[in-house]
Amino acid sequence: MKIDWAALASVFGVSLVVTVALVGLFTLGIVALSKKSATAGSSASGGSVALARTGAYACFALCVAAVSYGIYLIVA
Numbered sequence: 592m593k594i595d596w597a598a599l600a601s602v603f604g605v606s607l608v609v610t611v612a613l614v615g616l617f618t619l620g621i622v623a624l625s626k627k628s629a630t631a632g633s634s635a636s637g638g639s640v641a642l643a644r645t646g647a648y649a650c651f652a653l654c655v656a657a658v659s660y661g662i663y664l665i666v667a
Contacts, residue, residue: 619650
């Protein structure tokens with residue numbers, strides 16, 4: 592049995608980068624939602640709250656798209 596170490600390292604590297612990016616994107620969405628709740632009591636404008644909420648939803652949508660694509664790659 593022969594192991595292709597270069598391919599294994601490539602898969603590991605891509606998996607690591609994608610995992611860190613996905614976790615970072617989800618964290619960015621959580622931070623945007625927490626900004627929305629933190630600025631609700633202050634004198635922040637409604638536009639910045641709406642922008643934070645929209646950004647959070649966009650981050651979550653990208654996370655769902657990435658996970659869905661990964662499941663598609665596994666199943667197909």
